Amino acid sequence: MAEDTAQEKTEEPTAQKLKKARDDGQVARSQELPGATVMIGAVSAMVLMGGWLLENLITVFKSGFIFDNKTLASPQLLPLTFGTQAAEAYLVIVPIFIVTVVLAIGASGATGGYLFSLKSIAPKASKINPMEGFKRMFGTKALVELTKAILKFTLVTGVLVLMININLDQLVQIGRMPLEPAMQAAGNLVVQSALYVTLSLVAIAAIDVPWQKHEFTKRMRMTKQEIKDEYKDIEGRPEVKAQIRRRQREMSDQRMMGNVKDADVVITNPEHYAVALAYDPSGDGAPILVAKGADLIAARIREEATTHGVHIFQAPPLARALYYTTEVDRTIPESLYVAVAQVIAYVFSLSSVQPGKPSMQRPRPEVPPDMQFDERGRLIVQ
Numbered sequence: 304m305a306e307d308t309a310q311e312k313t314e315e316p317t318a319q320k321l322k323k324a325r326d327d328g329q330v331a332r333s334q335e336l337p338g339a340t341v342m343i344g345a346v347s348a349m350v351l352m353g354g355w356l357l358e359n360l361i362t363v364f365k366s367g368f369i370f371d372n373k374t375l376a377s378p379q380l381l382p383l384t385f386g387t388q389a390a391e392a393y394l395v396i397v398p399i400f401i402v403t404v405v406l407a408i409g410a411s412g413a414t415g416g417y418l419f420s421l422k423s424i425a426p427k428a429s430k431i432n433p434m435e436g437f438k439r440m441f442g443t444k445a446l447v448e449l450t451k452a453i454l455k456f457t458l459v460t461g462v463l464v465l466m467i468n469i470n471l472d473q474l475v476q477i478g479r480m481p482l483e484p485a486m487q488a489a490g491n492l493v494v495q496s497a498l499y500v501t502l503s504l505v506a507i508a509a510i511d512v513p514w515q516k517h518e519f520t521k522r523m524r525m526t527k528q529e530i531k532d533e534y535k536d537i538e539g540r541p542e543v544k545a546q547i548r549r550r551q552r553e554m555s556d557q558r559m560m561g562n563v564k565d566a567d568v569v570i571t572n573p574e575h576y577a578v579a580l581a582y583d584p585s586g587d588g589a590p591i592l593v594a595k596g597a598d599l600i601a602a603r604i605r606e607e608a609t610t611h612g613v614h615i616f617q618a619p620p621l622a623r624a625l626y627y628t629t630e631v632d633r634t635i636p637e638s639l640y641v642a643v644a645q646v647i648a649y650v651f652s653l654s655s656v657q658p659g660k661p662s663m664q665r666p667r668p669e670v671p672p673d674m675q676f677d678e679r680g681r682l683i684v685q
Contacts, residue, residue, distance in 0.1 A: 311526065312524035312525055312529075313532055314527055314529075315525075316514045316524060316525055317530060317533060320529075320533070327534070329519075331414050331515050331516045331518075331519035332414055333414050333508065333511045333512045333515045335455075335507050335508040335509070335511040335512075336508045337410040338504055339404075339504040339507070339508035340406045340407070340409070340433045340508075341403045341410070342497065342501040342504050342505075343400055344402045344403050344406040345403050345497065346494065346498050346501050347402075348398060348402045348403075349490075349493075349494050350494060352399070356395060356399075358531055359395040361393055363391050364486070366391075414516065424522050441451065447514075451507065454507060455503075455507055455650035458504075458506075459503060460513045461645060462503055463556045464497060466492070466495065466496045466499065470492055473488060473492065477525060528609045556596075556600065559593070559594045559631055560603060562581075562593035562631075563579050563593070563604055563607035563608055563611065564607065564610075565581055565593065566579035566580060566581045566608070566613050567580060567590075567614075567647060567651075568580050568615075568616050568647060568650045569604060569614070570616050570617075570618050570625060571617050571622055572601070572623065573604075573617045573619070574601070575597055575678065576593065576596075576601055576619075577596055577597075577600075577602075577608075577622065578594070578604075578622055578629075579592070579593050579594040580592055580635070580643065580647070581593045582647050584651075588634060589635055589637075590634065590635050590643050590647060591632065591634055592625060592632070592634075592635060593631065595625070597626070598639035616646050616650065618642075620670040620675055620676075621639070621642050621643070621668050623677075623680075624639060624642075624676060625639065625643075626676075626677065627676045627680050636674070638675060639670070641668075642669060642670055646666060648663070648666075648670065649666050
């Protein structure tokens, strides 16, 4: 029981899982939204262009009942005449056609975005597996789709039947009206009926869109073990490891640079190495190395020190010794206490010197033989 519980898909899908699903052609998609959007666009276009549309359709209808003597005498010209009239009628409804096509394309990507994936149409064994076919036919998704189809058919049919019953007398009268009033009355009925059908489709789409998103998220859910395996897989990639290390170095460098302003002295090589030291005279601890770097990092440390008024002291052997023996945020080695103490005492004396009194002579700190390193970090053999 515990093992089954552990395998339940209770976790939200990760970005990696959603990306893989999208690459495979799996996205949340509502088939009802484009249909409702197209109907909205068509009805809106008919309302906005109703006068122009009706006027041109009446003109086309009138011309369809008028034949000249040449056409009547030559029956072979009738197909051309009918073709011309059909083309004219088509040109009248082209604006509505363009609006519906644009809205259909726009609405198709409203829920899951636009996607073209060959994997979704590639042949799969599961698609020809009879057992899988039965699961799709009698599964929950099939039941939901059947319910939606019945609901849509019922709503649309009910709306149309209701409109016919309400306007039955007017429909009968249309056959007795002249052409123009009949066309106007028919147009009003078509627009009114399309409006109510559209409202029913919008209601279905309003239910279907959140349902499709919920079902897609539910299908994409993962077990805790899947998340762990995915994390291990991503973490194990060389490029991801390199990116993580680079980001860690950047964060460490930023934090280290922030410590330079609190340092008491920066000891340099003078160009290749720089170490920043902080010392609390009221405490019992030894000086702490708060930042260190070589080459470009060393240059940045010197710039930060200059910006914040931290004294820079050139002592190449001492700078290399501190760089190679002490980590950031660690106290300096005991064997370097004397050399560092001389430098710190000198720096402190500069801030307390009084006018007319001689300042402390600049020290020349000596580094023990076992702490002397060359430019490559190798101990210098005495």
